[in-house]
Amino acid sequence: MKAIIHIGLKPGVLDPQGRTIARSLAHMGFDSVTNARQGKTIELNLDTEDAEKAQLDVEKMCKQLLANTVIEDYQIEIVEQD
Amino acid sequence: MQSAVIVFPASNCDRDAATALEKITGHKPLMVWHEETTLPKVDFVVIPGGFSYGDYLRSGAIAARSPIVRDIIKKAGNGLPVAGFCNGFQILTEAGLLPGALMRNKGLRFVCRPQKLQVVNKKTMFTSGYKDSEEITIPIAHFDGNYYADEDTLRKLRKSGQILFKYIDNPNGSLNDIAGICNKAGNVLGMMPHPERAVDPLHGGTDGIALFKSVLEAVR
Numbered sequence: 001m002k003a004i005i006h007i008g009l010k011p012g013v014l015d016p017q018g019r020t021i022a023r024s025l026a027h028m029g030f031d032s033v034t035n036a037r038q039g040k041t042i043e044l045n046l047d048t049e050d051a052e053k054a055q056l057d058v059e060k061m062c063k064q065l066l067a068n069t070v071i072e073d074y075q076i077e078i079v080e081q082d
Numbered sequence: 083m084q085s086a087v088i089v090f091p092a093s094n095c096d097r098d099a100a101t102a103l104e105k106i107t108g109h110k111p112l113m114v115w116h117e118e119t120t121l122p123k124v125d126f127v128v129i130p131g132g133f134s135y136g137d138y139l140r141s142g143a144i145a146a147r148s149p150i151v152r153d154i155i156k157k158a159g160n161g162l163p164v165a166g167f168c169n170g171f172q173i174l175t176e177a178g179l180l181p182g183a184l185m186r187n188k189g190l191r192f193v194c195r196p197q198k199l200q201v202v203n204k205k206t207m208f209t210s211g212y213k214d215s216e217e218i219t220i221p222i223a224h225f226d227g228n229y230y231a232d233e234d235t236l237r238k239l240r241k242s243g244q245i246l247f248k249y250i251d252n253p254n255g256s257l258n259d260i261a262g263i264c265n266k267a268g269n270v271l272g273m274m275p276h277p278e279r280a281v282d283p284l285h286g287g288t289d290g291i292a293l294f295k296s297v298l299e300a301v302r
Contacts (some may be wrong), residue, residue: 070230
């Protein structure tokens with residue numbers, strides 16, 4: 001299986017990089033942009049066929065290392081490996 | 083006083099910290115590599131500044147999970163004095179020894195300059211050598227120094243006197259102007275400024291000396 005993890009700042013936590021991106025897009029003429037939040041994606045290849053177990057394992061990895069839950073939220077997607 | 087300085091890949095203030103400790107305590111500190119699993123018997127541990135693991139993932143995140151930090155967490159829980167400066171502060175928050183997190187500077191710039199601070203609480207083992215509300219100047223040099231904690235945590239920090247240093251003219255957007263905090267027990271300090279770079283007139287200032295002397299006095 002493969003895990004795709006999206007990590008981003010929690011709502012309410014100031015994201016100066018996101019704000020700068022939004023401002024830059026506006027300067028370029030993309031005036032529909034009202035806000036931007038920047039995050040990161042981590043992809044893990046997992047040696048298991050058990051999606052439920054994969055979900056639980058990755059959940060633990062997020063809490064222990066991949067995300068800092070003081071400031072960040074995360075979303076996990078488990079997909080078939082291509 | 084026997085002290086130790088922890089060395090991670092890409093620590094770069096380890097020698098500054100060692101020089102400061104030797105100058106002030108009269109003893110050469112032990113340099114401890116991050117892969118060690120047990121601290122030698124010491125009275126004080128410094129986690130130095132730098133860019134441990136290239137700041138990969140988040141500043142301090144990988145270092146906080148290294149073998150030596152596991153032992154530091156255990157011994158800090160038993161009262162061992164520990165101080166983290168700059169990247170050391172980031173490592174201590176990532177390790178859960180201090181609350182909150184250090185985020186990217188609000189101005190999105192690396193700031194590197196002498197910084198005015200106010201000593202907020204002098205009744206700790208790290209600050210007893212300063213005067214009440216003393217204004218001091220200590221260098222800062224960081225990209226991720228913007229302290230964040232939720233409102234409840236900030237309230238607790240204020241209430242229990244855990245905010246030790248505040249910025250005068252906040253350089254990075256840090257909440258409550260926080261430059262340095264300690265844990266509830268008062269034996270773990272984290273601060274973004276570099277006191278080890280302010281211990282000799284040739285550094286441009288000596289306001290860091292009182293911090294090391296305070297610890298020396300406390301463990302004597």
